[in-house]
Amino acid sequence: MRQNTLVDSTVMERLRAAGLRPTRQRLALAQILFGQGDRHVTAESLFNEAKSQRIDVSLATVYNALHDFTGKDMLREISIDSNSSYFDTNTGDHHHFFFERSGKLQDIPSEHINIASLPEAPAGAQISRVDVIIRVKA
Amino acid sequence: MRQNTLVDSTVMERLRAAGLRPTRQRLALAQILFGQGDRHVTAESLFNEAKSQRIDVSLATVYNALHDFTGKDMLREISIDSNSSYFDTNTGDHHHFFFERSGKLQDIPSEHINIASLPEAPAGAQISRVDVIIRVKA
DNA sequence: AAGATAGTTTAGAATAATTCTAAACATGTT
DNA sequence: AACATGTTTAGAATTATTCTAAACTATCTT
Numbered sequence: 001m002r003q004n005t006l007v008d009s010t011v012m013e014r015l016r017a018a019g020l021r022p023t024r025q026r027l028a029l030a031q032i033l034f035g036q037g038d039r040h041v042t043a044e045s046l047f048n049e050a051k052s053q054r055i056d057v058s059l060a061t062v063y064n065a066l067h068d069f070t071g072k073d074m075l076r077e078i079s080i081d082s083n084s085s086y087f088d089t090n091t092g093d094h095h096h097f098f099f100e101r102s103g104k105l106q107d108i109p110s111e112h113i114n115i116a117s118l119p120e121a122p123a124g125a126q127i128s129r130v131d132v133i134i135r136v137k138a
Numbered sequence: 139m140r141q142n143t144l145v146d147s148t149v150m151e152r153l154r155a156a157g158l159r160p161t162r163q164r165l166a167l168a169q170i171l172f173g174q175g176d177r178h179v180t181a182e183s184l185f186n187e188a189k190s191q192r193i194d195v196s197l198a199t200v201y202n203a204l205h206d207f208t209g210k211d212m213l214r215e216i217s218i219d220s221n222s223s224y225f226d227t228n229t230g231d232h233h234h235f236f237f238e239r240s241g242k243l244q245d246i247p248s249e250h251i252n253i254a255s256l257p258e259a260p261a262g263a264q265i266s267r268v269d270v271i272i273r274v275k276a
Numbered sequence: 277a278a279g280a281t282a283g284t285t286t287a288g289a290a291t292a293a294t295t296c297t298a299a300a301c302a303t304g305t306t
Numbered sequence: 307a308a309c310a311t312g313t314t315t316a317g318a319a320t321t322a323t324t325c326t327a328a329a330c331t332a333t334c335t336t
Contacts, residue, residue, distance in 0.1 A: 023314080025313085063295075201322095220293085
């Protein structure tokens, strides 16, 4: 029925490896975030998901965890919509579709977008990331 | 000394053409926005700029004007940073450098970025815009 | 030119996302 | 078990933005 021991321990190792104490709430949130495939959450959506699983965490902890995970490169923060920040469990090189109506995000593997030429970075600047966002009406 | 009659009337025509009443505060804000080359402002930065020119507008009016102008395609809204929305006077096809330290934006003409291949839009979705944001550490 | 009408502006209240505070608590260590 | 330090939490605080309702003004009508 519950094969969580295994899953949990994987998540626990990820947290330890990142130098984050595997506390009850971080484990639970990490499980939600990383237990499935790639995901895009907001603080609010993750908070609600936790609540609906009877996981008792405060919203402040959700924010803390999202930022802690982001600081350890387990998540990537994306600002697309001025309403709220998204956090993506896929930290690799890739891009996004943004569905304007629903506010949902969908990954685009980096191989699917071919940027033939990029401009030079301004003097003294190093590129830290190139984001391509395809906004779609749907 | 002040050759504003001419400039003002240009701005006034733009407002009228857009179907927006050329009120004192819209004229003043439009003058700041469109009187120079391409610009990137936030509500707060525009509000401060107006204040420093002794133009008496409320912050609510700045927000109203920015949204009105955006609705008439005189501005384009950009969400890059969760702190605040940017408004770009360049509404044509182009992209951006985002300077992470200063929070400043710089246009990249669309010719300078060559996207060789784009993925298909998801079923039933039409692309409304493709944004490329090059984040630089500087 | 005066009046009517509908769109604008405004101060300040309200809202929403996020961060802060400081006290209670849990973890890993000794 | 006791300690030191990192975490969690409720609730207050902060920040960007939107709302409200009243005062105002551009424009149209007469």
